[in-house]
Amino acid sequence: AFEKGAANATMLTQFQHLSLRGPDVLGVAVAVTLFSSSLQTLDLGNNTICDAGAVAISAGLKVSPSLEDLYLLGNSIGCVGAAAISEGLKLNASLKYLSLGANNIGDAGAVAISGGLKANTVLKILGLSYNQIGDVGGVAIGDGLSVNVSLNVLNLSNNSIGNAGATAIGVALRSNDSVGLRELFVSAALVEHPALKAACAAKGVKCWLCRV
Incomplete structure (x- = not known):
């Protein structure tokens, strides 16, 4: 499927926006992202590309x-x-926008994403809801936020982040003098977390309860 999709991708390299579904989606997507100088939006939502697909897209x-x-x-x-x-x-x-919601990255995946947050200076919106992220992942995301200056919106709702993760995120926000975060979406258990709530208030970050 990859080879077939890649062969069909040549005609798409001048497109700015692509939303792809179907068995050949990965080959097309990889070929276009590798060779297109104009692609601005790539929507591969709900295609079950799994880890191998994410590696290829990377x-x-x-x-x-x-x-x-x-x-x-x-x-x-x-x-x-x-x-x-x-x-x-x-x-x-x-x-600028990365949607990784409703996957299974877990704590180990969140630790990895934290490394990207530390190095990246352009990403504005990151969606990580429904990813089975717990306190270990929450602490790691906090570590990334402690140095990131570009991210404006972060969705961590519907995960399993508890006290340790919320506290770490709060500490990270307070320690980053150039933090760019303005909106943080969390689950019900965290929206009133004292340390996180205080840090968000101090930094002008709106902490939202995401019910979806």
Whole structure:
């Protein structure tokens, strides 16, 4: 399917926005991100590309000069795929929006994404809801936020982050004098967390309860 999709991708390299579904989606997506100089939006939501697909997409992410919005919602991506995407974030200089919600990256994936947050200076919106992230992942995300200056919106809702993760995120926000975060979406258990709530108030971050 990859080879067939790649062969069909040549005609698409001048497109700015692509939403792809179907059996050949991965080959097309990788070929376009590797060779297109105009692609701005790539929507691969709900295609079950899994870790192998995320690894392949990461190759395009590393070299794409134009991609701004990448939708990978609902693709059964685990920690290996998250690590690959994180490596792409470290090298990419154009991506503004990354949707990784409803995957299975877990704590290990969140730790990997944290590394991308530390290095990336352009990403504005990151969606990580429904990813089985617990306190270990929450602490790691906090570590990334302690140095990141570009991220404006972060969705961590519907995960399993508890006191340790929330506290770490709060400490990170307070310690970053150049923090760019303005909106943080969390689950009901965290919206009134004392340390997180106080840190958000001090830094002008709106902490929202996400009910979806």
